[in-house]
Amino acid sequence: MDDYSRIVSSVAAELTPKVASVRAGRGSGSAVVFTGDGFLLTNAHVVGSARRGTLEFSDGTTPDFTVVGADPLSDLAVIRALGEVPSPAELGDSDRLVVGQLVVAVGNPLGLAGSVTAGVVSALGRSLPARSGGDVRLIEDVIQTDAALNPGNSGGALADASGTVVGINTAVAGFGLGLAVPINATTRFIVSTLMRDGRVRRAFLGLVTTPAPLPPAIRERVGQRRALRVMEVVPGSPAAQAGLRAGDLVLTAGRKPVGDAQGLQRLMFADAIGKPLPITVLRNDALVDVIAEPVELMNSTL
Numbered sequence: 001m002d003d004y005s006r007i008v009s010s011v012a013a014e015l016t017p018k019v020a021s022v023r024a025g026r027g028s029g030s031a032v033v034f035t036g037d038g039f040l041l042t043n044a045h046v047v048g049s050a051r052r053g054t055l056e057f058s059d060g061t062t063p064d065f066t067v068v069g070a071d072p073l074s075d076l077a078v079i080r081a082l083g084e085v086p087s088p089a090e091l092g093d094s095d096r097l098v099v100g101q102l103v104v105a106v107g108n109p110l111g112l113a114g115s116v117t118a119g120v121v122s123a124l125g126r127s128l129p130a131r132s133g134g135d136v137r138l139i140e141d142v143i144q145t146d147a148a149l150n151p152g153n154s155g156g157a158l159a160d161a162s163g164t165v166v167g168i169n170t171a172v173a174g175f176g177l178g179l180a181v182p183i184n185a186t187t188r189f190i191v192s193t194l195m196r197d198g199r200v201r202r203a204f205l206g207l208v209t210t211p212a213p214l215p216p217a218i219r220e221r222v223g224q225r226r227a228l229r230v231m232e233v234v235p236g237s238p239a240a241q242a243g244l245r246a247g248d249l250v251l252t253a254g255r256k257p258v259g260d261a262q263g264l265q266r267l268m269f270a271d272a273i274g275k276p277l278p279i280t281v282l283r284n285d286a287l288v289d290v291i292a293e294p295v296e297l298m299n300s301t302l
Contacts, residue, residue: 004102004118007102007104007161008104008116008118010163011104011106011116011159011161011162011163012104012106012114012116014089014159014163015032015089015104015106015157015159015163015165016058016106016108016114016116017057017058017059017086018032018033018086018087018088018089018157019031019032019033019058019089019106019107019108019114019156019157020032020033020040020055020056020057020081020085020108021055021056021057021108021109021152022042022046022047022053022054022055022065022079022155023053023054023055023056024046024047024048024050024052024053024054024067025047025048025049025050025053026048027045027046027047027048027050028046028109028152029042029043029046029107029109029151029152029153029154029155029156030042030046030107030108030109030152030153030154030155030156030157030169031046031055031079031155031156032089032155032156032157032165032168033081033085033086033087033088033089034088034089034091034165034191035088036087036088038080038081038082038083038084038085039068039078039079039080039081039195040055040065040078040079040080040081040085041076041077041078041155041168041191042076042077042079042154042155042168043075043076043077043154043155043168043169043170043181044070044071044072044074044075044076044077045072045075045154045170046077046154046155047067047070047077047079050067051066051067052064052065052066052067053065053067053079055081055085056108057085057086057108058108058114059086061083061084063081063082063083063084063085064081064082064083065079065080065081065082066079066080066082067079068080068194068195068198069193069194069195069197069198069199069200070194070199071190071194071199071200071202073139073200073202073297074139074181074187074190074200075139075168075170075171075181076168076181076187076190076191076194077155077194078191078194078195089157089159089163089164089165090163090164090165091164091165091183091188092159092160092164092165092166092183093166093183093184093185094124094143094166094167094182094183094184095182095184095185095262096166097121097124097143097160097166097182098121098124099120099121099122099123099124100120100121101120101121101160101161102118102119102120102160102161103118103119103120103121103143103145103147103158103159103160103166103167104116104117104118104147104158104159104160104161105117105118105119105145105147105148105149105153105156105157105158105159105169105178105180106156106157106158106159107149107150107152107153107154107155107156107157107169108152108156109150109151109152109153115150115152115153115156117147117148117149117153118147119145119146119147119148119178120145120146120147121143121144121145122144122145122146122177123143123144124143124144124211125141125210125211125260125261125262126141126142126144126179126210126261128142128170128171128179139170139179139181141182141184141186141260141261141262141265142170142179142180142181142182143158143166143167143179143180143181143182144177144178144179145158145177145178145179145180146177146178147178148178149169149171149178153169153178154169154170154171155168155169155170156168156169157169158180165183166180166182166183167180167181167182167183168180168181168183182262184262185262185266186262186265186266189266189269200269201269201270201273201296201297202268202269202270202296202297203267203268203269203270203272203273203294203295203296203297204237204238204268204294204295204296204297205237205238205239205264205268205277205292205294206233206234206236206237206238206239206240207228207230207232207233207234207237207239207244207250207264208230208231208232208233208234209228209229209230209231209250209261209264210228210229210231210261211226211227211228211229211259211260211261212226212227212228212229212249213225213226214226214227214249214282218282222251222282222287224251224257224259225259226259226260227249227250227251227258227259227282228249228250228258228259228260228261228263228264229247229248229249229250230244230245230246230247230248230249230250230281231246232246233245233246238292238293238294238295239292241292242279242290242291242292242293243290244279244281244290244292245283247283248281248282248283248288249281249282249283250264250279250280250281251280251281251282251287252278252279252280253267253277253278253279254267254277254278255278268294272294273294273295273296274293274294274295274296275293275294276291276292276293277291277292277293277294278290278291279291279292
């Protein structure tokens, strides 16, 4: 067996017992045990509006669970098993990932048979707009991987070569392309808030962005190396009302430099709701200052 196969086999052996199949109402997918007292992470879209359901682990055990809380904006949900669960997986830090790094996706779409695929990180720091009818939901800072996923893998683990969970698989974005919610400081805050309050109050700005390097001349001028390029402005959103446009390069928000999606996302919690947020962008080689006032993210804007 070559080194690549040994790594993938080792990660599969470590994580497959800790990833459960989830059945909740009309939804199904996977979930990852992350505490010793029965808490699991999955996708908000997997549990939907259900408040309880059933888990199935690879050893055949089938405990029921209750939904502790869900956050559609990050597509994360916390559920709790009503019975014994395997030892927890170790959560890592996706901020240490680099493009080209080996990752392994572990799901449990069938309950008794785990699903394991491997690939590499193909992009970092993307924003994912998800639409349902006229509603818009923005999932920030996703990990893009070419590890093959299927719908039953949603809510399962994306792990690095050591078996540490660095993301929660969230979507199949096309043939040979999958997306995962990162495990980082922002998502840890979301998870802890869900465990404490059952929900996360979120501020809504209405930008879809991607990280972008600044040209050398601009770097010297503004004193930073990266910014966020605005790919889309949600019509009628606070960002649109403030005059932000597709193509703008967001340099600062709240007077702090932002060079990745997480830099902006970490501002979008309860404290930002209804308060002026100064934003500086580079537009046509000119610095433009605007003031946006984020609103509370309600069901109608998800």
